[in-house]
Amino acid sequence: MAAPTPSPAANPAATPYVVGLRLDGRRAVVVGGGQVAQRRLPALIAAGADIHLVSPATTPAVQAMADAGEITWHARGYTPGDLDGAWYALVATDDPAVNAEVSAEAEERRVFCARSDDATAASAWTPATGRDGSVTVAVLSGDPRRSAALRNAVVEGLRDGSLGARHHRSRTPGVALVGGGPGDPDLITVRGRRLLAEADVVVADRLAPRELLAELPPHVEVVDAAKIPYGRAMAQEVINHTLLEHARAGRFVVRLKGGDPYVFGRGMEEVIACAEAGIPVTVVPGISSSISVPAAAGIPVTHRGVTHEFTVISGHVAPDDPRSLVDWEAAARMRGTLVLLMAVERIAAIADTLIAHGRAADTPVAVVQEGTTAAQRRVDATLATVAATVAAEDVRPPAVVVIGDVVSVFQGFEGFGSSESFESSESSEDPQGTGR
Numbered sequence: 001m002a003a004p005t006p007s008p009a010a011n012p013a014a015t016p017y018v019v020g021l022r023l024d025g026r027r028a029v030v031v032g033g034g035q036v037a038q039r040r041l042p043a044l045i046a047a048g049a050d051i052h053l054v055s056p057a058t059t060p061a062v063q064a065m066a067d068a069g070e071i072t073w074h075a076r077g078y079t080p081g082d083l084d085g086a087w088y089a090l091v092a093t094d095d096p097a098v099n100a101e102v103s104a105e106a107e108e109r110r111v112f113c114a115r116s117d118d119a120t121a122a123s124a125w126t127p128a129t130g131r132d133g134s135v136t137v138a139v140l141s142g143d144p145r146r147s148a149a150l151r152n153a154v155v156e157g158l159r160d161g162s163l164g165a166r167h168h169r170s171r172t173p174g175v176a177l178v179g180g181g182p183g184d185p186d187l188i189t190v191r192g193r194r195l196l197a198e199a200d201v202v203v204a205d206r207l208a209p210r211e212l213l214a215e216l217p218p219h220v221e222v223v224d225a226a227k228i229p230y231g232r233a234m235a236q237e238v239i240n241h242t243l244l245e246h247a248r249a250g251r252f253v254v255r256l257k258g259g260d261p262y263v264f265g266r267g268m269e270e271v272i273a274c275a276e277a278g279i280p281v282t283v284v285p286g287i288s289s290s291i292s293v294p295a296a297a298g299i300p301v302t303h304r305g306v307t308h309e310f311t312v313i314s315g316h317v318a319p320d321d322p323r324s325l326v327d328w329e330a331a332a333r334m335r336g337t338l339v340l341l342m343a344v345e346r347i348a349a350i351a352d353t354l355i356a357h358g359r360a361a362d363t364p365v366a367v368v369q370e371g372t373t374a375a376q377r378r379v380d381a382t383l384a385t386v387a388a389t390v391a392a393e394d395v396r397p398p399a400v401v402v403i404g405d406v407v408s409v410f411q412g413f414e415g416f417g418s419s420e421s422f423e424s425s426e427s428s429e430d431p432q433g434t435g436r
């Protein structure tokens with residue numbers, strides 16, 4: 001091969017020309033199978049590139065990509081000619097001499113090449129990237145941490161609607177049932193938040209995170225489903241009618257629910273109503289209180305060596321009520337965790353029934369009220385004492401009752417807290433996987 005030509009990038013201050021490479025089916029060569037490759041490969045895979053990795057060893061995660069056929073791994077060191085046929089190269093070995101050799105070959109072959117060790121010697125820089133739906137955000141600032149922070153801010157803004165992306169989107173009229181999570185506004189899914197930011201109308205449940213409603217722009221109509229003044233069945237009919245009416249008027253309606261729409265949420269009834277009326281409908285799962293509220297109070301619903309099962313039961317009907325569909329006898333026989341929703345008012349009858357059918361009276365119980373919110377509190381008891389404890393402590397709905405040995409697995413840990421605990425300084429930004 002001829003001697004490498006000198007880099008034409010003589011002016012390191014020149015502004016990079018930003019472009020989106022369409023690598024689908026095109027050869028991309030990655031030299032070095034360590035942490036840098038591990039972080040960059042998923043995006044190359046997502047781009048559909050024909051990826052050839054040259055490296056004598058890899059991390060286990062990169063090896064898994066090779067095992068899954070997502071990349072072709074050449075388990076050896078770099079040899080000249082490896083960039084033959086490449087459209088794009090990434091060199092990230094821990095040997096600067098090898099990196100220089102590969103980027104010289106790239107220069108010679110006019111293949112754009114990103115280098116992990118020396119940005120000034122690279123012909124391509126990798127921006128900090130993020131996605132929101134069909135939008136890709138790419139930031140190059142010259143400082144990888146700043147790029148990552150800006151990328152995060154832009155993506156967050158797009159997701160919560162504060163960047164005004166809704167004005168550029170035309171969402172098809174219809175209904176999205178969105179699980180809002182247990183109460184902490186941070187615990188809605190990314191997709192749920194994005195759809196919420198695009199809503200014309202939001203029909204919200206009592207347990208849907210209220211802070212999310214406060215973020216909505218003034219023109220968004222909010223219908224408070226909790227205030228519909230009818231009985232349970234009638235109220236559901238009115239809610240269905242409200243969804244259909246707004247969608248038929250050409251609006252995009254978000255039906256915002258607490259937790260997950262299908263966990264005691266009547267979500268499928270609303271889906272069926274929309275489908276039968278020919279209204280496009282989609283469902284976004286949510287984090288159910290049945291798992292997240294115990295977790296927020298430091299209780300895992302399963303724990304190795306303690307239980308291999310957990311059962312979520314609605315306690316909205318008393319055990320002796322003929323309308324109850326719960327087999328309390330079977331529930332009492334289970335060794336695993338029982339998670340009860342809507343059970344606070346009937347906890348005495350439920351605890352008595354479980355004990356009567358054989359569950360030990362000294363089984364640990366925790367009741368977690370308003371989990372994941374600022375008002376969260378937990379009270380502990382046993383199956384024998386839980387009714388008296390709930391009464392004495394004035395525990396009120398919404399609350400989750402957890403019954404089983406998982407309750408006392410680790411008393412010292414108070415739960416996962418809020419994400420703010422970890423948002424202390426910019427320097428915690430991940431610098432490596434983003435900048436040039």
Ligand SMILES: C[S@@+](CC[C@H](N)C(=O)[O-])C[C@H]1O[C@@H](n2cnc3c(N)ncnc32)[C@H](O)[C@@H]1O
Nearest residue numbers: 259260263265288289341342370371398399400
């Ligand atoms: C009608 S169910 C809806 C459950 C919801 N779809 C879910 O997946 O979490 C309402 C019950 O969920 C429980 N719940 C919901 N959010 C809660 C929270 N933040 N703290 C405690 N319990 C909660 C309570 O038992 C409440 O009575």
